[in-house]
Every structure is written in C-alpha cells, then in structure tokens.
Amino acid sequence: MTVVNLGTPRSAALRTEPSTEGRPDTRDLVDRYGRVARDLRVSVTEKCSLRCTYCMPEDGLPSIPRDDLLSAVEISRLVRIATRDLGITEVRLTGGEPLMRADLAEIIGLSAEAAPGVDLSITTNGIGLDHRIRSLVDAGLTRVNVSLDTVDREHFARLTRRDRLPAVLAGIRAAHDAGLTPLKLNAVLMRDTLAGAPDLLAWAIENGCRLRFIEQMPLDADHTWMRDNMVPAAELLDVLGARFTLTEAGRVDPSAPAEEWLVDGGPATVGIIASVTRSFCSACDRTRITAEGTVRSCLFGDDETDLRALLRGGADDAEIARWWRGAMWGKQAGHGIGADGFVPPVRSMGAIGG
Structure with a gap:
C-alpha cells in the first residue's frame, strides 16, 4: 500500500483483506513470529507545536483534511474493539502532538468509557498541558509521557526549532501536581545534546521523573539520519557513568523496551531504549493506528490496512477485528536497520505516531 507526501496516505479505498493463512485460531493480535500485541498506540493528529529535527520537517507535515482524521467516536470504537476483542491491555494516544486536538478530552473520555480499567495515556511535548491537564484527568487520563531531550534552553530551541522549553517544564509540573x-x-539521543545528558538525568531525578533515553532511529522526515552520526547506548552509558554510578538492573518490566540502570545505588533509575544497537523487535508487543485510521503493524513497515473505510462503511465490530488480526498476522520480523539495502519507511515518526 503506497503512502506519499511525507506519510500523508492515499485515499481510503479498501483493498483485499489481509491473508491469515496459517494463523492460529485465537482472538489475540498474533503474528507469524509468535509475538502478541498488547499495547495499542493511536495517533490522533499529524500536527505539532514543535519541529524536532529527528521527527518533523521545518515546515511541518502536510495537513490531513479534517474529514480524513478519525473522529473521537471512531477512535473510541477502535479502542473498544481492541480491548474487548483483541487482547489489548494498554492504550496510548500520540501524534504529532495530541494536545493539538481540541477534542482530546472527548477522545479520552469516550475511550475510557469504551475500555474501563485499561491504562490510558498520552505521549506529549507538554506545551499547553498545564492549561488542560485537569480536563484530561477528569476525562480518564491515567498517565503521561513527556518528550524532553534537553534542559538547556539554547539546545532545546535548536533541536525543536522553537524556543518553548519553559512551556514544556510548566506542563511537566502540572502533570506532577x-x-x-x-x-x-x-x-532522543542526539549528538549535539549528548554532553547535556547528565544534566537532564539530574533534573529528572530532582523533579521526580523517570527518564528514558532512546536511540535515534531513521524516522526523520528530512531523511538525514546516518548510523555513523547516531549516539549508541554504549556511548551514552560512558557519558553518564562519568558523573553517576550506574548498576545494570535489566528490564524491570519484561514487556517494556527499556533496559534499566540504578543511579548511584537507587532508588532512582534511568532507562535506555537501544532501538538500533540492541534491537527488541523479537519481543515487540505493539500495534498502531494512524490518525487516518490505518493499522500499521511495524514502525518500519509501510504496508497498512485501512480500518477507517470499514468504520464508515457499515462494518460490524467482528469484521473490523478480523481485518485487524489479518494486518498484524503479516507483521515483519524486525526493522532491518543493519541489513544491506535497508530503506527507511516513507512515513516519518510524526506521521506514524510514537
């Protein structure tokens, strides 16, 4: 299935239902390699208030027509199907920047009703969170992940192309309160912010936050990623180790991608998601829905299965679940970044959703 314009997809015309030949008779979102998806990521918009160099082009992504975005009701229906019929136990709303959706509280509220008791979180840059946090919590939000690459204001402005660090910190304080x-x-580990990594960790510990560093993946919209320029986890550990005593604790949560280290004996920890150098594809448990309603089984797989047309075409929940299972059955083995002839996906991270 072809995508164009930095990830803005083609029309929603349905194609042949994905093959499920050889698939075991289970309700779960299992793939050919025995992995089972339990974690659902739903992108709600391509818009963002920042322009991070590893994610967005300077002018932003092409706008998705409003009618092409999933509505709050459609998102909540997919959340209900995922949690009731497909074994999903965790739901996270992403972007772009989810706070750019004026109806985010409605999306959260309807999703919380559709999946009572299920962990419902957002990944956000935090800008404006201080003004909306109460309505989001009241709607059913249970957790927040905030993207913050540096606490150096100059570095922040250069990396994000926006001088908005104070607004991000205000959002973090509001979520904590x-x-x-x-x-x-x-x-995200970047060469020009590596020296400030210890300061970021110290700030996180001081402010009661759990910090996770993520190796930069080739998902930038400008396609400038080069493996020789990325910061590997081993180099970060050397930089942090010059200031802190780090003790490897492994994966505290076996289903989570982050390897954890105790900082100065604990209880504080720091996590590292070594997406490139220590791939965890073999244990991946995620399924993704783009803002336009397509299932994306892998960050690096451009094949997508359109659920929006099913939603709007009168399909019942069982049919939608069947297509979703088929989409995940065809999930690729891994990202293949180290393979000869690797080609990055057409969509950038901002268009896929984290």
Missing part, C-alpha cells in the same frame, strides 16, 4: 506520577520523560 495532578498526581500523574511517576511521570516518564522520553529523550
């Missing part, structure tokens, strides 16, 4: 703790911070 609202009781959404422990609050997780995600930091």
Whole structure:
C-alpha cells in the first residue's frame, strides 16, 4: 500500500483483506513470529507545536483534511474493539502532538468509557498541558509521557526549532501536581545534546521523573539520519557513568523496551531504549493506528490496512477485528536497520505516531 507526501496516505479505498493463512485460531493480535500485541498506540493528529529535527520537517507535515482524521467516536470504537476483542491491555494516544486536538478530552473520555480499567495515556511535548491537564484527568487520563531531550534552553530551541522549553517544564509540573506520577520523560539521543545528558538525568531525578533515553532511529522526515552520526547506548552509558554510578538492573518490566540502570545505588533509575544497537523487535508487543485510521503493524513497515473505510462503511465490530488480526498476522520480523539495502519507511515518526 503506497503512502506519499511525507506519510500523508492515499485515499481510503479498501483493498483485499489481509491473508491469515496459517494463523492460529485465537482472538489475540498474533503474528507469524509468535509475538502478541498488547499495547495499542493511536495517533490522533499529524500536527505539532514543535519541529524536532529527528521527527518533523521545518515546515511541518502536510495537513490531513479534517474529514480524513478519525473522529473521537471512531477512535473510541477502535479502542473498544481492541480491548474487548483483541487482547489489548494498554492504550496510548500520540501524534504529532495530541494536545493539538481540541477534542482530546472527548477522545479520552469516550475511550475510557469504551475500555474501563485499561491504562490510558498520552505521549506529549507538554506545551499547553498545564492549561488542560485537569480536563484530561477528569476525562480518564491515567498517565503521561513527556518528550524532553534537553534542559538547556539554547539546545532545546535548536533541536525543536522553537524556543518553548519553559512551556514544556510548566506542563511537566502540572502533570506532577495532578498526581500523574511517576511521570516518564522520553529523550532522543542526539549528538549535539549528548554532553547535556547528565544534566537532564539530574533534573529528572530532582523533579521526580523517570527518564528514558532512546536511540535515534531513521524516522526523520528530512531523511538525514546516518548510523555513523547516531549516539549508541554504549556511548551514552560512558557519558553518564562519568558523573553517576550506574548498576545494570535489566528490564524491570519484561514487556517494556527499556533496559534499566540504578543511579548511584537507587532508588532512582534511568532507562535506555537501544532501538538500533540492541534491537527488541523479537519481543515487540505493539500495534498502531494512524490518525487516518490505518493499522500499521511495524514502525518500519509501510504496508497498512485501512480500518477507517470499514468504520464508515457499515462494518460490524467482528469484521473490523478480523481485518485487524489479518494486518498484524503479516507483521515483519524486525526493522532491518543493519541489513544491506535497508530503506527507511516513507512515513516519518510524526506521521506514524510514537
């Protein structure tokens, strides 16, 4: 299935239902390699208030027509199908930047009703979160992950192309004050912010946040990623180790991608998601829905299965679930970044959703 314009997809015309030949008779979202998806990521918009160099082009992504975006009701229906019929136990709303959706509280509220008791979180850059946190929590939000790569204002402005660090920090404080703790911070490892990594970790510990560093993947819209320029986890550990005593703790949560280290004996920890150098594809448990309603089984697989046309074409829940299972059955083995002839996906991270 072809996507164009930095990930803005083609029309929603349905194609042949994905093959499920050889698939075991199970309700779960299993693939050919025995992995089972339990974690659902739903992108709600391609828009963002920042222009991070590893994610967005300077002018932003092409706008998706409003009618092509899933509505709050459609998103909640997919959340209900996923949690009731497909074995999903965790739901996260992403973007772009989810706070760019004016109806985010409605999306959260309807999704919480559709999946009572299921962990419902957002990944956000935090800008404007201080003004909306109460309505989101009241709607049913249970957790927040904030993207923060540096606490150096100059570096932040250069990396994001926006001087908005104070607004991000205000959002983090608001989430903490609202009781959404422990609050997780995600930091993408970049060459020009590596020296500031110890300061970011110290800030996170001081402010009661759990920090996770993520190796940069070739998902930038400008397609400038080069493996020789990325910061590997081993180099980060050397930089952090010059200031802190790190003790490897492994994966505290076996289903989570982050390897954890105790900082100065604990209880504080730092996580590292070594997406490139220590691939965890063999244990991947995620399924993704793009803002336009297509199932994306892998970050690096451009094949997508359109559920939006099913939603709007009168399909019942069982049919939608069947197509979704078929989409995940065909999931690829891994990202293949280290393979000869590797080609990055057409969609950038901002268009896929984290």
